[in-house]
Amino acid sequence: MSGDVAMLSDDERTLAPKPTANGQPPNGKGSVNGHANEVPMSDEDDDVPLSQATSKSELDGRPSRTLKRKKPIYAESSSSDDDVPLASxxxxxxxxxxxxxxxxxxxxxxxxxxxxxxxxxxxxxxxxxxxxxxxxxxxxxxxxxxxxxxxxxxxxxxxxxxxxxxxxxxxxxxxxxxxxxxxxxxxxxxxxxxxxxxxxxxxxxxxxxGRSRKQPAGSESPAKGKGKKKEEEDEDEVFKWWEATDANGDGTQKWQTLEHNGVFFPPAYEPLPSHVKMQYDGQDVDLPPQSEEVAGFYGAMLDTDHARDSVFNKNFFDDFKKVLERYPPRCGTQIETFELCNFRPMLEHFETEKAKKKAMTAEEKKAAKKARDEAEAKYTTCVLDGRKEKVGNFRVEPPGLFRGRGEHPKKGSLKKRVRPEDITINIGSTAPIPVPNMPGKWKSVIHDKTVTWLATWTENINGNHKYVFLAAGSSLKGQSDMQKFEKARELKGHIDKIRADYTEDLKSKVMADRQRATAMYFIDELALRAGNEKGEDEADTVGCCSLRCEHVTLEPPNFVVFDFLGKDSIRYYNRVQVDQRVFKNIRIFKENKEPDDNLFDRVTTTALNKHLTSQMKGLTAKVFRTFNASRTFQRLLDEQDLSDATLQEKLNAYNKANREVAILCNHQRAAPKTHDQSMEKMKNKLRALKYERMKLRHVFLTQEPKMKKSKKYKDAESDLDDDWIEEHEESLKAKEIEKVEKRFAKENEKLEAEDKKPMKDSVLKERIEYIEEEYARLAKERGTGKATLKRERPSDKLEEAIDKITEKIHAFKLQMIDRDEGKEVALGTSKINYLDPRITVAWCNTHDVPIEKIFSKTLLSKFPWAMGVDNVWKF
Structure with a gap:
């Protein structure tokens, strides 16, 4: 389903200057970047690039557990959800x-x-x-x-x-x-x-x-107390409909019996409190719920770049006025001018509600999540041929404003609420018809065994068909993925003949054949998408077959410059040296044409794919892209010498190869808005590690003065000035006190629940005083080059601890480099769609790298069929 949502995430909100009449910041124009340069990925985040899934213990600056001591009082104790390792x-x-x-x-x-x-x-x-x-x-x-x-x-x-x-x-x-x-x-x-x-x-x-080097890859071990086990494990898996197989099927039966509970509709709109109103020309407007809901969509996005875009605003207001014609204000106000509208009271209400949710206790959040899970439980699975399978995108997207990607001409348009009357259900002929969880009846119920979707409807923005498929880890989806990569591997046996054929056709006397051969050359060499025709109301994105003359520039003797918007309106710019025959052909194709004329005016994607199918069964331009991405990735990994590399060095090498493939496939993205803040946060955590090492080094040199001359223990924390150390220690003290206060409150709650007398405030005061005494001791040590521990430790243990922290610092520096280099490259798209997962599994087995360090939980469940390959497997 579409990734557009009705409400806005926190990371998309910006600080707003003083609002104008309609609640917007001044200077109504602005760039649209909410989704402009994003590439479809797993939720994600569930598919976060490895470099962004740093170890929580490392980023928190916690001391090594192998030191066999409690965390020192000066160790950093902060944590962040962003720092959870993929290995978890x-x-x-x-x-x-x-x-x-x-x-x-x-x-x-x-x-x-x-x-x-x-x-x-x-x-x-x-x-x-x-x-x-x-x-x-x-x-x-x-x-x-x-x-x-x-x-x-x-x-x-x-x-x-x-x-x-x-x-x-x-x-x-x-x-x-x-x-x-x-x-x-x-x-x-x-x-x-x-x-x-x-x-x-x-x-x-x-x-x-998870296994020794001699253990077979498929060996299994039982777990204690697992005699009776559930058939399926409940895991949160997100299925992306655009990755599904052809919804029309290939004419063969995909299933015999199918039972499911339909789709889950979002809850009905709840009107805002009576005191929350949008304003028009300074006056409150009493809107009916249908119009108020649409106004709220815009109000929620008021402080984003979307609301500062003229096209977005125009499309929204056009659709808003259509809704107002049907559901006019009850107070009789005539809303005709966008600039006189003020949606800020709505935004302020939404921000207040969001703050309330954030302030909920852990028990309240857990109860709310439990209620949601119970409401959705029956929609998460289906029964396919007697087997229980997970359903992917069973939730119907709520209504909202369409954001699109890039300069989409329909951004800001109203996405209408989907109702049962819009949805066609596909189910077994003997299965009971599901009842919608909102009033209404299904548009139709069919029993088509040749397709794998469970439900379908047409969205109102672009007229695209939406489908509900099984989850990424289901058997049908797994088979589809495996067949896709096997088809790409099959191309290896035909590629030489195909290349010889299109090379010969580059000089064909038939212009259509010559154009087709040139297009195939670009698809093969540059991994370009084939491209399809676009309507006037769609984003102006092109592929190889739909290139216009203005997109290609010739530079003698044989350089071609490509400059166009590709999928998701991501700019493709590449200056490449080509075969002399190809250069000559492009010059011929451009003769006597206008800049907006098609370069390949005698080639269509359909005709190209038909020709490819005649050379290899099932071959399409898409297969070339998968083949070239996986083949290039395999070659780059094989060229690496990782015999003496550390784990982080291996991970950096893997991500470097992945980045090169992503660049080949034009999987670019805009640097995240929070990248600079994220890097600064990592720098502070690196300093925290250095601070910990400095303290241990001072203790060690106090016990072993003769080691001061050793290069190993010379001052290696030159970026830790006294001001930073003081600020860091004050921050640690505040966090320690906060932690003690929370623990004290929790212990008293437990005592009260057991009808026992709670502890006195003096107990908390003593604990806080103890912390303050410890940090007062650290303040006295500041700048002296000496340090003490609460508990004495032998020199050999201190030396071991220093070595481990030094290794941790080295690994963390590599992670910082990896994250910074990947800020403008989307690695997840390659992993999900174009890189055969067996390449990664075999590489991990060969170099003793935990697969969880590279594949997210979602990918592990998506590619279970790839996990059993041996070390020598090659694409």
């Missing part, structure tokens, strides 16, 4: 049946943020994989259409207590005649969740990958 989102374990289809291995439901009991057991058992296959009665039930193969009849091992484990392993080792279990699609060991964050990226051993 483990993979969903899977295995394959005999048909090559991926099945989710049964697993007891766990919280993603809690340590997994399974993880600790998996590591212990990884060194001794079971050779004896478990009883067949434990096999997960298969559907009649997908019977298990003889190689995959083994179910997860039966429940085994810790007391019996050694005896069982010994007994299995004696059964030398029993063959080892077959390799499965993915290792359950990838589900490992560490109870403690690693000391640093450099400290992470290969074992964090």
């Amino acid at each position: 989102s483990p993979a969903k374990p899977t295995r394959q049946n005999g048909n090559g289809k991926v099945k989710a291995v049964k697993k007891e439901e766990t919280d993603d943020d809690e340590p997994s009991e399974l993880a600790s057991k998996t590591n212990k058992r990884a060194r001794a994989p079971s050779k004896k296959q478990p009883p067949k009665k434990k096999v997960k039930e298969e559907t009649p259409t997908n019977p298990p193969s003889s190689e995959d009849e083994a179910a997860p091992p039966v429940k085994t207590t810790a007391r019996k484990r050694k005896a069982k392993v010994k007994a299995e080792e004696s059964e030398a005649d029993v063959p080892p279990p077959p390799k499965k699609a993915a290792s359950k060991s990838r589900k490992k969740v560490k109870k403690e964050e690693p000391e640093s990226d450099a400290d992470i051993k290969p074992k964090t990958n």
Whole structure:
């Protein structure tokens, strides 16, 4: 479904200068950048680039846990949701049946943020994989259409207590005649969740990958107490409809039976309080709910760049007046001039409500989330051929204002509320028809087994068809992804002949063939999209076949300059050296044409794809893009020498290769608005690590004065001046006091709940005084080059701690470099759509890199079929 939402996220809001009459800042014109340069990605954020998913312990400046001491009073204790490592989102374990289809291995439901009991057991058992296959009665039930193969009849091992484990392993080792279990699609060991964050990226051993080097990739270990497990694990997965297979299908049956509960409609509009009104010419306007809702859409976006864009404002006001004609103000006010409208009272109300939500207690937030989850629960899954599958985008998008991307001509237009009468449901003929959760009846109910969507409707802005598909980790979607990448790999066997053919056609006497060959040259060499015809009311974006003469400039002897807006209105600018024949052809194609004439006036995307299909079954221009991206990525990774590299150096090398592919595919983005603030935040956290090392170094040199001459322990914190240290220590003290106050309040709440007498305020006062005394001691040490600890520690432990923090600082510096270099490149799009995930899995296995460091939780669930490849797999 569309990524546009009715309300605005915090990061898009800007500080507003003094408002004018309509509540807008002065100078009504402004650039539109809300979505101008964004590339569709996973929520995300669920697909955050690895470089932006820094370890929480590192960014917080917390000391290494291997120091075997409590956190020193001077250690930073702040945290941020943005700093959660990807490794905290483990993979969903899977295995394959005999048909090559991926099945989710049964697993007891766990919280993603809690340590997994399974993880600790998996590591212990990884060194001794079971050779004896478990009883067949434990096999997960298969559907009649997908019977298990003889190689995959083994179910997860039966429940085994810790007391019996050694005896069982010994007994299995004696059964030398029993063959080892077959390799499965993915290792359950990838589900490992560490109870403690690693000391640093450099400290992470290969074992964090969930298996030893000798353990088969598909070996599995049972978890204690998992005899009866749920068939499906509830995980938040977001399905992107634009990644789905062709909604029209290929004419073959995709399913036999299908049951689902339809789609989830957003709640009805709740009118604003009576004192919150939009104003017109300084007077309050009493709007009916239908008009008030539309006015509120604009009011919520008042302090964004969208509301300072003339096209956005014009389209909004045109649609707003149409709504007012049908639902006029009850006070009789005639709203005719946009500049006389003031929506700021609405914005202020929304900001107040948002602040109230932020101020909710943890229990209130948990209760609200529980209520939402319960309301949506039945829509999250369906039953496909007797199997329970997750549904992806089951929520119908709420009404709002269309934002679009780039200079879209319809930005600001009203997205109308979707109702049951707009939606067609696709369901099994014997399944009960779902009842909508709002008044109304479905537009129609069909039983089409050749398509995979569950519901469809047409949105009113661009007339695009919207579909509800199964989730990214479902079997149908997984098969579609695997077939896409296999088709790209198949192209390897045909590419030489195809290139020879279009190279020959570059000098064809038939102009249509010559144009087609030139277009294929650009699609192959530059990974250009094929492009389609655009209507007058659509954004002026083009691809290869729809290039106009104005988009291509020739520079002798053989340079071509491309300058046009590609998908999502992202500018494509590239000066490239081309074959001399191609240069000559472009010059011929441009002769006697106007700048706005088509360069390839005898080539269409449909004709091009038809020609490609004749050279390889199923080949389209899209396949070239996937092929070139994956092939380039594989080559760049193979060229790297990472034999002595640290983990962070390996991650930087991986991201560098990913960036080059993203640039090839023009996956550019505008630098995030918060990039500078984010980098400054990282610099402060780097200084916090240096501060911690400085304190330990001072303690160590006090105990070992002879080491002062060692280069290793010379002053390495030159950027820590006294002013920064004082500010940092004051910040740490404030956070420590806040933490103590919260803990004190929580302890008293617990005592009161148990009908016990709460602690006196004097207890809190004593705790705060203790903190102040500690920081007073730190203030006295400031500038002296000496430091003390609350508890004495031997020199060897201090030296070990200093080394670990130094490694952490080195890894963090690399992360900062990686984030800064990737600020204008969208790495997630390549991972989701164009890079064969098996390349990444094989690379991780070869270089002992945890897959969770690269793939987000969403990608791990999206590509379970890729997790079982071995180290030598190549694209």
